[in-house]
Structures are given as C-alpha cells and as structure tokens.
Amino acid sequence: MTAALALSGVTKRYDSFALQDITLSMPEGQIMGLVGVNGAGKTTLLRILSGLARADAGTVEVLGHAMPAQQVAVKKELGFASEDMRLYKSQTLRWHMDFIRSIYPGWDEAYATDLLRRFDLRPEQTLAGFSHGQRVKALLLLNFARRPKLLLLDEPTTGLDPVARDEVLQALADILRDDARSVLFSSHNTRDIEQLADTISFVHQGRLLASKDKESFLDDWRRIICQGTWPADEHAWPEIAMTRQNGSLLELRVRQFSDGLLGRLQAQGLDIRSAEAMSLEDIFVTTVRAGGAA
Amino acid sequence: MKRFELNLPMIKHLVAKDWILFQKQLAAYVTGGIFALCLIGMAKGWSFYLGSLLLLVVMVGISCFSISTSLLVERKEHTLAFVMSLPLTPLDFYLAKLLGNLVTFFVPFLLLSVGTLAVIAFTPLPDGLIVFSVLIFGFVTLAYSVSLSVAMAVESEGWNTFAMIGSMVLINPFIMLLGQIPEITHNVSTERVVWSVPAVAILLVEIVGSVAVLVATGWVHCRKKAFY
Amino acid sequence: MQAPATERGLYRGFPAVHTVHIKYAQWVAVSAELFLSTTDSTPMYQQIVDQITAKVMAGDWKPGQALPSIRELASASRVSVITVKRAYADLMLAGIIVTRHGMGSFVAESSDLPNDLLRAEFTQHFDAMLACAARLGITRHEIRQLLDDEQADPTPDTSGGSTP
Numbered sequence: 001m002t003a004a005l006a007l008s009g010v011t012k013r014y015d016s017f018a019l020q021d022i023t024l025s026m027p028e029g030q031i032m033g034l035v036g037v038n039g040a041g042k043t044t045l046l047r048i049l050s051g052l053a054r055a056d057a058g059t060v061e062v063l064g065h066a067m068p069a070q071q072v073a074v075k076k077e078l079g080f081a082s083e084d085m086r087l088y089k090s091q092t093l094r095w096h097m098d099f100i101r102s103i104y105p106g107w108d109e110a111y112a113t114d115l116l117r118r119f120d121l122r123p124e125q126t127l128a129g130f131s132h133g134q135r136v137k138a139l140l141l142l143n144f145a146r147r148p149k150l151l152l153l154d155e156p157t158t159g160l161d162p163v164a165r166d167e168v169l170q171a172l173a174d175i176l177r178d179d180a181r182s183v184l185f186s187s188h189n190t191r192d193i194e195q196l197a198d199t200i201s202f203v204h205q206g207r208l209l210a211s212k213d214k215e216s217f218l219d220d221w222r223r224i225i226c227q228g229t230w231p232a233d234e235h236a237w238p239e240i241a242m243t244r245q246n247g248s249l250l251e252l253r254v255r256q257f258s259d260g261l262l263g264r265l266q267a268q269g270l271d272i273r274s275a276e277a278m279s280l281e282d283i284f285v286t287t288v289r290a291g292g293a294a
Numbered sequence: 295m296k297r298f299e300l301n302l303p304m305i306k307h308l309v310a311k312d313w314i315l316f317q318k319q320l321a322a323y324v325t326g327g328i329f330a331l332c333l334i335g336m337a338k339g340w341s342f343y344l345g346s347l348l349l350l351v352v353m354v355g356i357s358c359f360s361i362s363t364s365l366l367v368e369r370k371e372h373t374l375a376f377v378m379s380l381p382l383t384p385l386d387f388y389l390a391k392l393l394g395n396l397v398t399f400f401v402p403f404l405l406l407s408v409g410t411l412a413v414i415a416f417t418p419l420p421d422g423l424i425v426f427s428v429l430i431f432g433f434v435t436l437a438y439s440v441s442l443s444v445a446m447a448v449e450s451e452g453w454n455t456f457a458m459i460g461s462m463v464l465i466n467p468f469i470m471l472l473g474q475i476p477e478i479t480h481n482v483s484t485e486r487v488v489w490s491v492p493a494v495a496i497l498l499v500e501i502v503g504s505v506a507v508l509v510a511t512g513w514v515h516c517r518k519k520a521f522y
Numbered sequence: 523m524q525a526p527a528t529e530r531g532l533y534r535g536f537p538a539v540h541t542v543h544i545k546y547a548q549w550v551a552v553s554a555e556l557f558l559s560t561t562d563s564t565p566m567y568q569q570i571v572d573q574i575t576a577k578v579m580a581g582d583w584k585p586g587q588a589l590p591s592i593r594e595l596a597s598a599s600r601v602s603v604i605t606v607k608r609a610y611a612d613l614m615l616a617g618i619i620v621t622r623h624g625m626g627s628f629v630a631e632s633s634d635l636p637n638d639l640l641r642a643e644f645t646q647h648f649d650a651m652l653a654c655a656a657r658l659g660i661t662r663h664e665i666r667q668l669l670d671d672e673q674a675d676p677t678p679d680t681s682g683g684s685t686p
Contacts, residue, residue: 030603050379072301072383075382076381080379085379091315103307173600176596179593191560195560196600197602218565277565
C-alpha cells in the first residue's frame with residue numbers, strides 16, 4: 001500500500017513567512033486533520049502537496065509520485081479545494097460539471113446528481129448568484145463526484161451554515177467506506193477534526209508541532225482542577241502547559257498526562273478534584289498560548 | 295524538466311474553455327467592426343472617418359479585451375487556482391493561455407483586417423489605402439504582442455493598463471509618422487497598390503517584432519516550474 | 523446462530539465497484555448507525571462502547587451476530603475509523619465482542635451475555651452505593667432498614683429490565 005502522502009524535510013520560504021523542515025506522512029485510507037492558526041502554514045503545505053507551489057528543499061511524494069515532477073499523474077487522482085478558489089462567475093454550475101466531466105474519466109454523474117440534491121444546489125444557476133456557502137459546496141461537489149484517491153481540502157466547512165456543514169461532513173463520512181481513499185483537511189472547526197480525523201497534525205509558525213493519531217493525542221491532554229498552591233516551578237513539570245490560580249483553586253492544563261503525574265501532584269500537597277479530557281479546541285488554544293510547544 | 299511532453303488534450307480543453315467564455319462579447323465587437331466596415335465602404339467623407347475611427351476602436355478593444363479577460367480578470371477573480379488544480383503542468387498552462395489569447399485576438403482581428411482590405415478593393419475607395427491599412431494593422435498586432443507579454447509577466451493591474459493604453463494610444467503618432475513618409479502618402483489616394491521600401495521595412499519590423507515578443511514571452515514562461 | 527449472509531462480511535470481500543458498493547453500503551448502514559454526539563462530555567469511543575453494550579444487553583444484536591465492519595460503522599456514524607477501532611478493542615477486552623482473524627468482529631457467543639452485563643452493572647452500582655454510604659456514615663443496619671422501608675412502599679419500576 002503506497003502512502004497517500006510523504007513529506008520529508010520540506011522547506012518553503014516566502015518574504016515574510018517560512019515553512020520549515022516539515023516531515024509528515026499519511027498512509028492510504030485515512031483522514032488527517034490539519035490544525036493551526038491563520039498564517040501558520042496550512043495553506044502553503046496544501047499548495048505544496050497539490051503541486052501549486054514548489055518546495056525550496058526536501059522531498060514531496062503524493063500517491064507514490066514525486067512532486068512536482070509528476071504532478072500531472074498525481075492531479076488526475078487528486079481533488080483540491082481551497083478557500084481562495086473561485087469558479088467562473090459567468091458560467092453555470094452545470095457548465096463547470098460538464099467541464100470537469102470532460103477532463104476526468106472518473107466522474108460519476110449519478111453521484112453528482114445525488115450531491116446536488118443533498119447540497120441543495122441548482123445546476124442551471126450561474127456562479128455569480130451563489131452565496132459563499134453554495135460556492136464552497138459547489139467546489140466540493142466538483143471534487144467529490146470524481147471520486148479522487150486523495151482529497152486536499154482547505155477549510156471545507158468554514159463559513160457554512162450548520163445544515164450545510166452537516167451535509168459536507170456526511171459526504172466526507174461516505175468517503176470513509178473506501179479504504180483506498182484518503183482525505184487531508186484543515187479546519188478551524190476543530191469539532192470536525194475531532195470527529196472525523198484519524199490523525200491530527202498541528203502546524204504553528206511554519207513548523208509541524210505534532211502529528212499523532214487522534215485518540216492518543218486527545219488522551220495525552222487533561223484539564224486538572226485541584227486545590228492548593230502551585231509551586232511555580234515550571235522546570236520540574238514539563239508536562240504541564242498552562243496553570244491558572246484563583247485563591248485556593250488551581251487549574252492545570254497538562255499536555256503529557258500519566259497516572260504517575262497525578263501521584264506527583266498529590267505528593268506536592270495538591271488535592272485533586274477532577275482530571276478531565278480536553279476538547280481539541282481547548283488543546284489548540286492552550287498550545288498556541290503556551291508558546292507553541294506541543 | 296520534460297519540456298516537450300505537452301498535455302495536448304488538456305491544452306485543447308483550456309483553449310476551448312477560454313473561447314467559450316468570451317464568445318458573446320467577442321461577437322459584439324465583431325458586429326461593431328462590421329458596422330464600421332459598412333461606414334467605410336460607403337466611401338463618403340464623413341462616413342469614412344467615422345468608420346475608420348470605429349474600426350480602430352473595435353480592434354483596440356478586441357486586443358485589450360482578449361488580454362484583460364483571459365489573464366487579468368482570471369487573476370482578480372481567483373479562478374486561476376481552479377485551473378491550476380487540473381491535471382496539467384505550468385508549461386501546459388502558460389502555453390494554453392498564450393494560445394487561447396492568440397486565438398481570441400487573431401480570429402476577429404483577421405476577420406476585420408481581411409474585411410477592411412476587401413472593402414477597400416471592391417468599393418470606390420482608392421486601393422492605395424491597402425498599404426496604409428496593412429501597416430496600421432501591423433502596428434495593432436505589435437502593440438497587442440507587447441501588451442500580452444506584459445500581462446503574462448506582471449500581475450499588477452496598473453502596469454498592465456499602462457501597457458495596453460500606452461501602446462494603443464501610440465497609434466496616433468504612428469499614423470502621423472506614416473503621413474510624413476512621402477513614398478507612402480504619395481500612393482494613398484491612388485488606385486495603385488505600391489509596396490515601397492519604407493512600407494515594407496515598417497511591415498517587416500512589425501511582424502518580426504510581434505513574433506519575437508511572443509516567442510520570448512512563451513520561452514520565459516514555459517520555463518517556470520511551479521505556479522506559485 | 524448464523525448471522526445473515528449480508529452482515530457476515532460479504533461487503534468486505536466486495537470488489538471496489540464504487541457505485542454498487544455505495545448503494546449496498548447504504549442498505550447496510552441502516553443497521554450500523556449509532557447516535558454519537560461531539561458535544562457530549564463522554565469521549566466518542568466510550569459512547570460507542572456504551573451504545574453497543576446497550577444494544578447487546580437489549581438483544582438488538584444477538585450473541586454470535588456479526589458486527590458491522592469498522593469502516594462501515596465509522597462511515598454510518600460519522601466518526602473516525604480510529605475511534606471505532608479503539609471502541610472495538612475495548613469491547614473485546616470486556617469480553618462483549620470477539621474478533622476472528624480475517625472474518626471481522628462478532629458479538630460474544632456467551633448466551634448469558636446480556637445478563638452478565640446487567641449483573642456487572644448492578645455490582646458497580648452496589649459498590650458505589652456502599653462507598654457513598656461509608657462517606658455519609660450510614661451503617662449496614664440503616665441500609666437494611668431503608669430496604670425494608672422500600673419494600674413496604676415500593677417506588678414504581680422505571681425500566682422494563684433493559685438499560686435506560
């Protein structure tokens with residue numbers, strides 16, 4: 001089984017931003033969620049993977065082919081939709097569908113019709129009349145209906161109303177059935193990633209902070225409420241990302257939880273009230289606030 | 295880089311796409327051009343001036359329109375990313391853009407040029423005008439080539455507008471320049487089609503210049519290895 | 523008990539003829555969907571474990587019956603494959619399901635499974651009750667008194683024998 005994608009030591013420099021030394025891979029049949037603030041490098045990463053940008057250093061392999069040297073072969077099986085992509089305003093959705101169909105033999109007209117109904121889109125309408133959400137859905141439809149082996153999606157649910165978001169997640173979940181197809185999507189809706197991703201990759205200031213399977217990643221983090229005073233000795237506690245104290249109440253956000261840690265905290269004289277899992281959103285904000293070390 | 299492995303089917307698709315996208319507006323311009331030819335053909339003083347002015351405007355319009363909509367608007371409207379995600383290389387893309395542009399310009403342009411020459415030949419208008427017209431058309435072609443290469447090289451809308459308008463506005467001084475050359479003016483009002491040495495020289499410069507600019511543009515862009 | 527051929531993994535051996543595969547899977551999905559919530563404080567893998575356990579205890583899924591494939595369940599319930607894998611692993615550890623190599627997962631054959639699970643739940647509640655009583659300082663004698671009081675004036679039975 002070839003890896004869906006494999007990056008090694010990838011670097012890309014722009015004037016005010018640089019993607020540095022990214023090493024990342026994903027096997028076939030998985031969904032990877034990309035998390036990061038705006039400007040962290042997610043879009044650049046996706047562009048490099050889709051052949052729209054060329055890395056300055058490192059190797060890029062997508063669906064077993066070297067990029068961008070073999071980008072034509074890759075793009076035949078690749079679907080790419082990004083936030084800044086637009087369609088031709090003067091043309092109808094039907095024109096776009098026919099255009100794509102004439103290029104890709106994998107186009108499934110029955111599936112496309114089904115998606116039109118589910119996404120509530122009118123094919124005879126010109127793109128100029130589409131709202132933001134409809135435009136995003138149209139782009140996704142043009143990609144999904146081809147059944148590409150790898151889908152690279154930049155913010156597929158951002159800006160969508162709850163119903164539209166639900167439909168898109170459903171369409172993504174349908175792809176899960178095929179163990180030869182893979183998806184890499186970036187999203188600010190961390191709940192989407194929490195729900196559907198097998199692996200979470202965390203990008204911050206051009207670096208890859210973490211790339212781990214979702215269950216272990218979420219298991220590593222805890223929010224511990226205890227009573228007592230924090231010794232304020234951060235160096236002895238590298239596992240703890242953030243602390244907040246209010247009177248005798250202490251909140252610890254832990255990035256590397258273990259039962260041993262609880263024991264050590266208790267040995268410090270702290271009275272543990274609760275140790276709960278954190279949502280991906282909280283983990284995200286904590287990591288960024290804590291200075292970007294995951 | 296496999297420079298000669300062109301994705302011809304893809305290029306055909308893109309050129310066809312560009313053609314379809316601009317058919318309607320192009321038809322409007324050509325209609326205007328035909329109307330201009332009618333005016334010229336009437337061979338009356340006022341209709342000749344009006345008609346030739348309109349014809350020039352239409353030709354300039356076709357030139358700018360073709361470049362602007364296929365390149366500049368695509369950039370502004372961000373449809374580039376959509377096209378670039380199709381299975382093609384940067385080489386295919388730029389070649390298709392170049393070809394698409396050439397097609398959307400030259401088809402109506404040649405139609406109107408030939409139409410003008412026919413009108414001159416088959417109406418009471420002095421056939422000497424043919425040389426004059428051909429030289430002007432040659433200038434339009436050269437200005438178009440320059441504008442196209444600027445548009446492909448530079449993203450700034452300001453520079454592109456400057457290049458398009460600047461090169462087209464130079465038509466007036468060019469026509470005046472032509473009027474200063476005795477070998478040309480001497481034959482304009484006659485029925486003889488005389489290709490004097492200066493005329494041929496100017497025409498050669500226009501043709502060679504256009505071709506050189508287009509080839510250089512193609513060469514520079516087709517060596518680009520990535521879109522961003 | 524023979525699981526129906528349709529559920530026994532026929533779709534796993536199916537060639538990747540996409541349109542047929544999807545249509546078939548849609549038919550199967552009706553029985554494979556669980557009701558998961560991302561806003562629930564229980565982690566999703568735990569929700570899966572709980573709901574499958576509930577289905578087994580209620581008799582929805584009979585002992586020996588084939589479970590949906592991991593991918594099928596993931597797709598129908600809109601959750602990642604890795605989460606379903608984890609849930610199935612937990613269920614295996616708990617003895618509720620068994621995995622036969624190359625054939626998929628099945629509800630454990632033990633015919634007493636629903637009862638075993640209910641009994642395990644009862645024991646859990648019972649122990650918790652005793653621990654709570656200890657913290658409050660309630661003696662065994664007082665507990666017996668409470669039981670006698672309850673018997674004399676019983677509260678209405680809220681569940682019909684299956685897990686709420």
